[in-house]
Amino acid sequence: MSHVTSAVRTPLVTGGKTYADVTEDISKQVEGNPTREWTIAFTIAVIVLTYGTACLFWTWWEGLGVWGLNKTVGWAWDITNFVWWVGIGHAGTLISAILLLFRQKWRTAVNRAAEAMTIFAVICAASFIMMHAGRPWVAYWCLPLPNTLGSLWVNFKSPLVWDVFAISTYFTVSLVFWYMGLIPDLATIRDRAKSKVSRYIYGAFAMGWNGSAKTWARYEYMSLILAGLSTPLVLSVHTIVSFDFATSVIPGWHTTIFPPYFVAGAIFSGFAMVQNLVLIIRVVFKLEDYITVEHIESMNKVITLTGSIVGVAYLTEFFIAWYSGVEFEGYAFINRATGPYWWAYWAMMTCNVITPQLFWSRAIRRSIVWTFVLSVVVNIGMWFERFVIIVTSLHRDYLPSSWAMFHPTLFDISDYIFSFGLFFTLFLLFSKFLPVVNMAEVKTIIKSSSEKLPVSVSGVAKGERVANPTFNKNVE
Amino acid sequence: MSDAHDNGKFLVGIFDDDDVVLQAVKEVKKAGVRIHEVYSPFPIHGLDVALGHPRTRLGIAAFLFGLSGTLTALALTFYTEGFDWPMIVGGKDSYSPIVYVPVIFELTVLFCALGMVGTFLVSNGLGPTVKPLMYDLRTTDNKFAMAIDLSKNNIGEGDIEQILKKSGAAEVNVKQF
Numbered sequence: 001m002s003h004v005t006s007a008v009r010t011p012l013v014t015g016g017k018t019y020a021d022v023t024e025d026i027s028k029q030v031e032g033n034p035t036r037e038w039t040i041a042f043t044i045a046v047i048v049l050t051y052g053t054a055c056l057f058w059t060w061w062e063g064l065g066v067w068g069l070n071k072t073v074g075w076a077w078d079i080t081n082f083v084w085w086v087g088i089g090h091a092g093t094l095i096s097a098i099l100l101l102f103r104q105k106w107r108t109a110v111n112r113a114a115e116a117m118t119i120f121a122v123i124c125a126a127s128f129i130m131m132h133a134g135r136p137w138v139a140y141w142c143l144p145l146p147n148t149l150g151s152l153w154v155n156f157k158s159p160l161v162w163d164v165f166a167i168s169t170y171f172t173v174s175l176v177f178w179y180m181g182l183i184p185d186l187a188t189i190r191d192r193a194k195s196k197v198s199r200y201i202y203g204a205f206a207m208g209w210n211g212s213a214k215t216w217a218r219y220e221y222m223s224l225i226l227a228g229l230s231t232p233l234v235l236s237v238h239t240i241v242s243f244d245f246a247t248s249v250i251p252g253w254h255t256t257i258f259p260p261y262f263v264a265g266a267i268f269s270g271f272a273m274v275q276n277l278v279l280i281i282r283v284v285f286k287l288e289d290y291i292t293v294e295h296i297e298s299m300n301k302v303i304t305l306t307g308s309i310v311g312v313a314y315l316t317e318f319f320i321a322w323y324s325g326v327e328f329e330g331y332a333f334i335n336r337a338t339g340p341y342w343w344a345y346w347a348m349m350t351c352n353v354i355t356p357q358l359f360w361s362r363a364i365r366r367s368i369v370w371t372f373v374l375s376v377v378v379n380i381g382m383w384f385e386r387f388v389i390i391v392t393s394l395h396r397d398y399l400p401s402s403w404a405m406f407h408p409t410l411f412d413i414s415d416y417i418f419s420f421g422l423f424f425t426l427f428l429l430f431s432k433f434l435p436v437v438n439m440a441e442v443k444t445i446i447k448s449s450s451e452k453l454p455v456s457v458s459g460v461a462k463g464e465r466v467a468n469p470t471f472n473k474n475v476e
Numbered sequence: 477m478s479d480a481h482d483n484g485k486f487l488v489g490i491f492d493d494d495d496v497v498l499q500a501v502k503e504v505k506k507a508g509v510r511i512h513e514v515y516s517p518f519p520i521h522g523l524d525v526a527l528g529h530p531r532t533r534l535g536i537a538a539f540l541f542g543l544s545g546t547l548t549a550l551a552l553t554f555y556t557e558g559f560d561w562p563m564i565v566g567g568k569d570s571y572s573p574i575v576y577v578p579v580i581f582e583l584t585v586l587f588c589a590l591g592m593v594g595t596f597l598v599s600n601g602l603g604p605t606v607k608p609l610m611y612d613l614r615t616t617d618n619k620f621a622m623a624i625d626l627s628k629n630n631i632g633e634g635d636i637e638q639i640l641k642k643s644g645a646a647e648v649n650v651k652q653f
Contacts, residue, residue, distance in 0.1 A: 018618065019517065019617070019618035020617060020618040023517075023617045023618060144552060144556060151560050151561035152561075153556040153557070153560065153561060154556075155563070155565055156553050156556065156557055156575070156576055156579055157557075157565045157566055157568060157572070157575045157576075158565070159578075161579070162578035162579060162582075165578065165579050165582040165583065166578065166582050168586075169582040169583070169585055169586040172586060172589070172590070173585060173586065173589045176589055176590065176593050177589075180593060180596075183602075184517070184518070184616070187608065187616045188517070188616040188617060190608075190616075191610065191613045191614075191616045191617065192617070203608070204604045204605070205604070206608070207597065207602040207603055207604055207606055208601070208602055208603065208606025208607060208608040208609075209602060209608060209616075210515055210608045210609055210610055210611075210615070210616075211515045211516050211517060211518075211615055211616055212513045212514070212515055213513060213514045213515070213516065213520070213523045213524050213527050213529065214513065214524060214527075214529050214600075215600045215602075216516065216518075216519040216520070216523070216524070217519070217523075217524035217529060217532060218532045218534055218596055218599065218600060219519065219596070220519050221532050221534050221535065222534055222592060222593065222596045225534070225535065225538050225588075225592060226589060226592070226593075229585050229588055229589050232581075232585070233582075233585050236578065236581060236582070240578055243578075439517075440517060440518040440519075441518070443517055443518040444518045444519065447494075447495075
C-alpha cells in the first residue's frame with residue numbers, strides 16, 4: 001500500500017475506483033438474485049453432473065470393465081484425467097503464494113477465482129483417483145490406519161502413497177488458504193447484508209471478524225507464512241505426481257526430467273484454465289475495471305514461459321531417449337511420434353509448443369479472443385500430453401504379442417464429462433455466493449496502482465504516487 | 477476477540493483515508509490519549525507499530541507445529557516400516573528415511589498450516605459463533621475507525637473529540653457496548 005509505484009506502470013485498477021466502489025462492484029453480484037445467464041449455466045452444469053453421476057454410479061456398480069482398459073493398457077483416461085485436473089489445480093496456489101512472495105500486485109484481482117478453481121480442480125482429480133481404484137468404499141485403505149487385518153500398513157516407499165499425502169495436504173492447505181483470504185470479505189458482505197438469514201450465514205463464516213489492527217497484523221503475517229509453505233507444496237505436488245511414472249521401469253516413464261517438466265506443464269495448463277474462467281467472469285460480472293487487459297497479458301506471459309519450458313522438455317526427452325542408447329527407450333519415443341498414436345503426439349506438440357508461441361506478439365497477448373481460444377487449445381494439448389505419456393508408453397508392451405490399442409468406451413467419456421459437471425457446478429456456486437475478487441486486497445493496491453486516486457473527503461492524500469500523470473489536474 | 481471483554485463507553489473517530497488514520501494515530505497518541513484499537517477494511521502497513529502492538533509470535537507457533545508434523549511423520553514411518561512390519565521394497569532397507577522425505581515434507585506442511593491457522597483463530601478469538609464487535613459497520617467497507625475507551629482516559633470526552641477532529645476524523649461517534 002505504502003509502496004511507491006512507478007508512474008510509468010500501467011494501472012491495475014481502471015475507472016478511478018474508490019474503496020466504496022470496490023465493495024459495491026464486487027459485493028452486488030453476491031447480493032442480488034442470480035442473473036439469467038447464471039441460472040442457465042448452472043442448470044446445464046447440474047444436468048451434466050447428474051448424467052455423469054449416473055454413469056459413474058454404473059462404473060462402480062458394474063466394475064471397471066466398462067472402461068476400455070485391457071491387459072496391456074491398464075491406465076488410460078482415468079489417470080490422464082487425474083493428472084490433467086491436478087495440473088490445472090496448480091495455478092491458484094501459484095498465483096496466491098508464489099506471486100505473493102514476489103509482490104506481484106496484479107495477483108490481487110485474480111487470486112480468489114484462481115484459488116477456487118484450484119480447489120475444485122483438485123476435487124475433480126481426486127474423483128478420478130477414487131474412480132480408478134474401483135472400490136471407493138474402501139478408499140480409506142490408502143491411509144496408514146491401525147487395522148484388524150494384521151500389521152498391514154500402507155507402503156510408504158510407494159509413490160502412490162506419497163501421492164495420497166501430497167494431494168490431501170495440497171487440498172487441505174489450499175482450502176485453508178482460500179478460506180482465510182475470504183474471511184475479511186465475508187465480513188464485508190455480512191455488514192452489508194439486508195436479510196437476517198444472509199447476515200447469519202455470512203456472519204458465521206466470517207467468524208466475528210472486525211478488522212482490528214492487531215488482527216490484520218497477525219493476518220498478514222499468517223498469509224506470508226502460508227504463502228511460504230504453499231510455494232514448496234505446490235511444486236512438490238506435481239513432482240510427486242510425476243514420481244508415479246518416473247519411479248517405474250516403463251520406457252518413456254522412468255525419466256529424471258519428469259518433475260520439473262510436470263510442474264511447468266501444470267502451471268501452463270492451470271493458467272490457461274484461469275484465463276478461460278476469468279475472461280468469462282469479467283464480462284458476466286462487469287469487472288473489466290479490476291481484471292484488466294494488463295492482468296490477462298501478465299498471465300499470457302506466464303503461459304508463454306511455461307509453454308516454452310514444456311517444449312524444451314519434450315525435445316530433451318526425445319534427445320535423451322536416443323542419446324541413452326537404450327533400444328526400448330528409443331523405440332518408445334519413435335513410436336510416440338510415428339506409431340499408431342502419432343496424431344495424439346502431434347496434437348500435443350502443436351497445441352503446447354507451437355501455438356502458445358503466438359503470444360510473443362503483443363497484439364495477440366492482449367487480445368481477449370485470441371487469449372480465450374489459445375487457452376482452450378493449451379488445455380486440449382495438455383490433456384493429450386498426459387494421454388501420450390500414459391497410453392503410448394504402455395500400448396506396445398515388451399512382447400509384440402501383447403501389443404494393443406486403447407479404445408475409450410461410453411463410460412470413459414462419460415466419467416470425464418462427470419468431472420466437468422462437477423467442476424462447473426462448484427465454480428458457478430462459488431461465483432454466485434462468494435465475492436469473486438478479493439476486495440480487501442484490491443483495496444490495498446487502489447492508491448498505488450489505480451488509474452487515479454479516490455478523492456478523499458478530507459482532501460488529504462499524502463505520500464503516494466499516481467499512475468496516471470494527469471491525475472493531479474483531475475483533483476482540482 | 478482480544479477485546480471480547482469490552483464493556484463501556486467508546487468514542488469512535490471515523491476517518492476516510494488510510495494515510496490520514498495512520499498519521500492521526502501518531503497525533504492522537506502525542507496528545508496523550510490512549511487509543512483502544514483501530515479498525516480498517518484492509519491491512520495498513522505500520523499501523524500495528526504506530527499503535528504499539530507487540531510483534532506477533534505466530535511464527536514460533538508455526539515452527540513448532542511444523543516440527544510436530546516432521547516428528548509425527550518420522551515416528552509413523554519408523555513404527556510401521558522399521559519396527560511393526562519391516563518390509564524390503566525396491567531393494568531399499570526396511571527403514572530408509574530418504575524414501576520417506578515426501579511424506580515427511582507433506583506432514584510438516586500440513587501440521588504447520590493447520591496449527592498456525594488454528595492458533596490465529598484462537599488468539600484473535602475468531603469462531604463461527606463469535607459475534608463481531610463492530611465499532612462502525614462501515615469499517616469493513618471504506619471507513620477507518622479509531623476507538624478510544626473513555627474509562628481508560630483521564631482526558632474529557634469533549635477534549636478527545638476535539639483532538640480526533642483535529643487529526644482528521646470526519647465524524648466522531650459514541651459507541652456503548
